[in-house]
Amino acid sequence: VLAGGDRIAVSTDTLVEGVDFLRTWSAPAEVGAKLVAQNLADIAAMGALPLALVVSLVAPADLPLEWAVDVAGGIDEECRRAGAAMAGGDVSVGPVVVLTGTALGLLQGPPLLRSGASPGDVVALAGRTGPSAAGLALLTAAGSRDAAEATGPASLVRAHVAPRPGYTAGPEAARAGATALIDTSDGLLRDAGRLAGASGVRIDLDLAALQPEEDLALAAAALSDPDAARRWVLTGGEDHALLGCFPPGVALPASFRPVGRVLPAEQGARVLVDGAAWDGADGWHHFSRAEPRA
Amino acid sequence: VLAGGDRIAVSTDTLVEGVDFLRTWSAPAEVGAKLVAQNLADIAAMGALPLALVVSLVAPADLPLEWAVDVAGGIDEECRRAGAAMAGGDVSVGPVVVLTGTALGLLQGPPLLRSGASPGDVVALAGRTGPSAAGLALLTAAGSRDAAEATGPASLVRAHVAPRPGYTAGPEAARAGATALIDTSDGLLRDAGRLAGASGVRIDLDLAALQPEEDLALAAAALSDPDAARRWVLTGGEDHALLGCFPPGVALPASFRPVGRVLPAEQGARVLVDGAAWDGADGWHHFSRAEPRA
Numbered sequence: 001v002l003a004g005g006d007r008i009a010v011s012t013d014t015l016v017e018g019v020d021f022l023r024t025w026s027a028p029a030e031v032g033a034k035l036v037a038q039n040l041a042d043i044a045a046m047g048a049l050p051l052a053l054v055v056s057l058v059a060p061a062d063l064p065l066e067w068a069v070d071v072a073g074g075i076d077e078e079c080r081r082a083g084a085a086m087a088g089g090d091v092s093v094g095p096v097v098v099l100t101g102t103a104l105g106l107l108q109g110p111p112l113l114r115s116g117a118s119p120g121d122v123v124a125l126a127g128r129t130g131p132s133a134a135g136l137a138l139l140t141a142a143g144s145r146d147a148a149e150a151t152g153p154a155s156l157v158r159a160h161v162a163p164r165p166g167y168t169a170g171p172e173a174a175r176a177g178a179t180a181l182i183d184t185s186d187g188l189l190r191d192a193g194r195l196a197g198a199s200g201v202r203i204d205l206d207l208a209a210l211q212p213e214e215d216l217a218l219a220a221a222a223l224s225d226p227d228a229a230r231r232w233v234l235t236g237g238e239d240h241a242l243l244g245c246f247p248p249g250v251a252l253p254a255s256f257r258p259v260g261r262v263l264p265a266e267q268g269a270r271v272l273v274d275g276a277a278w279d280g281a282d283g284w285h286h287f288s289r290a291e292p293r294a
Numbered sequence: 295v296l297a298g299g300d301r302i303a304v305s306t307d308t309l310v311e312g313v314d315f316l317r318t319w320s321a322p323a324e325v326g327a328k329l330v331a332q333n334l335a336d337i338a339a340m341g342a343l344p345l346a347l348v349v350s351l352v353a354p355a356d357l358p359l360e361w362a363v364d365v366a367g368g369i370d371e372e373c374r375r376a377g378a379a380m381a382g383g384d385v386s387v388g389p390v391v392v393l394t395g396t397a398l399g400l401l402q403g404p405p406l407l408r409s410g411a412s413p414g415d416v417v418a419l420a421g422r423t424g425p426s427a428a429g430l431a432l433l434t435a436a437g438s439r440d441a442a443e444a445t446g447p448a449s450l451v452r453a454h455v456a457p458r459p460g461y462t463a464g465p466e467a468a469r470a471g472a473t474a475l476i477d478t479s480d481g482l483l484r485d486a487g488r489l490a491g492a493s494g495v496r497i498d499l500d501l502a503a504l505q506p507e508e509d510l511a512l513a514a515a516a517l518s519d520p521d522a523a524r525r526w527v528l529t530g531g532e533d534h535a536l537l538g539c540f541p542p543g544v545a546l547p548a549s550f551r552p553v554g555r556v557l558p559a560e561q562g563a564r565v566l567v568d569g570a571a572w573d574g575a576d577g578w579h580h581f582s583r584a585e586p587r588a
Contacts, residue, residue, distance in 0.1 A: 008302060010381060012396060014350040016388040056308040056350075056394040087304060094310040095389055100350040102306060102396035 007107035008051075011042035017097035021161070025145050028067045030162035031099065032074025037163045038185065039103035040082045041240035044167045045183040047112035047174030048105030050084035057091050058098035071099070074162070082167040108174050117180040117199035117245035123260035124252050126169035126242045129188045130212060130229070133236025134219045135160025141223055151222050153215045165240035172253035173244045181244040187235040189271050189278060192243060196262075196270040199245075204272040205260035210234065234278065301401035302345075305336035311391035315455070319439050322361045324456035325393065326368025331457045332479065333397035334376045335534035338461045339477040341406035341468030342399030344378035351385050352392035365393070368456070376461040402468050411474040411493035411539035417554035418546050420463035420536045423482045424506060424523070427530025428513045429454025435517055445516050447509045459534035466547035467538045475538040481529040483565050483572060486537055490556075490564040493539075498566040499554035504528065528572065 015021055015038070021031050040050045055075060059068060072086075079086045084103070135148070135156040142148035148157045173181050180199055184191040188205070196203045212220070212229035220228040245262055246252060269277035309315055309332070315325050334344045349369060353362060366380075373380045378397070429442070429450040436442035442451045467475050474493055478485045482499070490497045506514070506523035514522040539556055540546060563571035 008398070010346065010348055010396075010398065012348045012350045012382075012384050012394070014352055014384055014386045014392075014394065016352055016386050016392075018389070019387055052304065054304050054306045054396055056306045056396075058308055058310055058392055088306075090306050090308055090394075092308045092310050093313055094392060095312070098308075098310075098352055098388060098392045098394075100306070100308065100384075100392075100394035100396075102304075102348055102350075102394075104302070104304065104398075 007111070009043055009046045009048035009105040009107050009111055010102065011039060011046070012100060012102040013038040013042060014098060014100040023067070023097070025139055026161040028070035029074030029077070032071040033078040033162040033164065035099050035101045036075055036078035036082065037165055037240055039101040040084060040167050041165050041183045041185065041242070043103045043105035044170030045112070045181050045242055046105065046107065047109070047170050047178070047181060048107045049171050050082045050167050051104045051106050052085045052087040053079055053101050053103045054087050055089035056100040057089065058094040059091065060095060060097065061093050063097065078164070081164070108171055112170070112174050112178055112181040114180050114182050114195045114198035117195060117201050117262050118247075119201055119262050119264040120248050121179055121245040121262040122248060122250070122252070122258050123192070123203055123205065123262060124244050124246060124256035125259045126173070126244070126253075126255040127165055127239060128213070129184055129234075129239050129241050130216050130232035130236045131156050131159035132163055132238040133232040134216050134228070137223060137228065137232070138219055151219075153218055156215055156219055159239070163238060163240055166255060169242050169253065169255040172255055173242065173246075176246065176253045177250050178244045178246050181242055184239065184241045184243050185237055187237045188241075188243065189234050193270045195243065195245070199262075200265050202263040202265060202270055202272060203260055204263050204275055207274045209257065209259040234273070301405070303337055303340045303342035303399040303401050303405055304396065305333060305340070306394060306396040307332040307336060308392060308394040317361070317391070319433055320455040322364035323368030323371070326365040327372040327456040327458065329393050329395045330369055330372035330376065331459055331534055333395040334378060334461050335459050335477045335479065335536070337397045337399035338464030339406070339475050339536055340399065340401065341403070341464050341472070341475060342401045343465050344376045344461050345398045345400050346379045346381040347373055347395050347397045348381050349383035350394040351383065352388040353385065354389060354391065355387050357391065372458070375458070402465055406464070406468050406472055406475040408474050408476050408489045408492035411489060411495050411556050412541075413495055413556050413558040414542050415473055415539040415556040416542060416544070416546070416552050417486075417497055417499065417556060418538050418540060418550035419482075419553045420467070420538070420547075420549040421459055421533060422507070423478055423528075423533050423535050424510050424526035424530045425450050425453035426457055426532040427526040428510050428522070431517060431522065431526070432513055447512055450509055450513055453533070457532060457534055460549060463536050463547065463549040466549055467536065467540075470540065470547045471544050472538045472540050475536055478533065478535045478537050479531055481531045482537065483528050487564045489537065489539070493556075494559050496557040496559060496564055496566060497554055498557050498569055501568045503551065503553040528567070
């Protein structure tokens with residue numbers, strides 16, 4: 001959305017109890033931080049600077065007041081980390097907790113879209129993919145927060161319940177001349193496919209640039225699922241890493257590292273890994289988020 | 295919220311199925327219109343011109359797609375009537391329908407607050423209060439939409455399920471020099487009390503200027519509740535009429551009519567009716583909205 005002489009980006013995203021979080025697995029401040037991350041990462045993905053967030057809370061009548069106060073504290077803290085203001089909201093009553101954030105950002109120029117990539121562009125990633133999915137797998141296998149952190153690494157569990165993405169990579173990409181940018185909220189392959197579809201191109205990812213880090217390998221080993229680490233990197237959502245495309249020869253911002261290249265459109269898969277279609281899952285679809293993942 | 299060089303007003307409000315509407319009583323397009331009315335009336339109450347609305351929909355997995363499409367149609371239609379753009383949104387899954395709107399408006403100057411009223415100001419109302427509460431009473435008594443409309447007047451039932459406030463009265467009040475403005479979303483007495491509290495004044499309403507109109511009297515008679523019509527006018531919420539204060543001698547905008555005056559603060563009631571404290575209910579409190587009114 002562009003408003004007036006200054007250009008304002010707007011984005012909205014919702015967390016539903018039992019679908020996007022469990023009160024037994026997440027502290028309220030973590031739920032608040034996650035709401036901020038989801039909303040402000042979308043703003044960053046447009047190349048905009050986070051400006052403000054408004055929040056609507058739907059709460060069961062028996063929700064402890066302290067829980068709501070702690071959610072607000074988590075929202076406020078993560079907004080401050082992002083340089084945004086928590087600018088008020090609304091409280092209603094309903095059967096489960098529903099938190100809707102709407103974020104405003106200040107565009108530095110034209111908004112960065114998904115549709116501007118051209119063949120020859122470098123594909124680059126800011127942030128990591130995989131930790132949130134690994135944390136969810138640890139929680140699901142262990143059944144409780146304490147047991148999941150004991151399985152470890154505990155930092156992956158925390159990455160799931162309260163991702164803390166960088167919010168400056170988006171505006172940095174815009175200033176560096178990125179042609180397209182997307183928040184990998186639904187997984188690297190899936191969101192790369194969206195960007196490729198919107199731009200009318202194909203994206204070829206380098207598997208060597210997407211090797212799972214040590215912590216993901218540890219979690220996969222702990223879960224006796226050796227293929228999991230790579231799967232989390234390629235398909236895990238909710239880390240809010242940013243995937244961008246840059247003209248060849250452009251100096252990438254320090255927050256980005258090259259992970260592939262843009263190819264002309266052809267029949268067949270929109271996203272390749274080392275030149276071939278990937279035969280694994282491509283990340284969760286929006287409506288598969290319907291089924292409680294917990 | 296003020297953003298950048300242009301001044302942007304932001305407001306958010308939520309409708310929860312079973313609390314704020316019933317799918318058996320409201321057509322989906324009406325629920326959409328109500329969401330727009332709640333959000334844009336708050337923008338108007340700041341003296342801002344409605345600019346855009348983003349919407350988050352939480353929907354049960356078995357919600358008919360057609361219902362969601364029709365909600366969007368109702369949102370779009372009421373946004374157009376208000377001169378605002380429906381600027382996208384987000385869809386999630388949850389146990390009941392939850393619709394959160396976040397509205398942006400363009401301020402024409404400093405935002406109109408609740409806190410600027412001074413003793414001597416004229417208190418004026420744009421729009422009617424009472425129809426929504428009367429419509430709800432008809433629905434509650436009759437138990438179904440058809441039976442409620444048959445009891446009638448049917449226009450009151452429609453005013454409850456889909457209020458259609460004027461959105462230009464707020465900016466008009468700002469241009470005319472209003473000192474304070476509030477959306478009477480929780481009832482005239484209650485919101486007058488909020489304005490009086492924020493401004494550190496008392497408000498004295500003229501009962502003669504707040505006589506129930508014919509349609510309210512008809513509904514009260516149909517429900518064999520002769521006092522209801524006056525009660526709806528004074529305490530019924532969700533009509534989104536705007537209550538404003540204007541310096542004495544200012545020509546009121548055509549959308550406003552005088553209904554009282556601002557008095558200096560004193561001990562006791564913040565809001566008077568014909569100089570005396572009103573002994574009836576003062577409109578619903580926010581958390582009484584928790585209990586399904588249906």
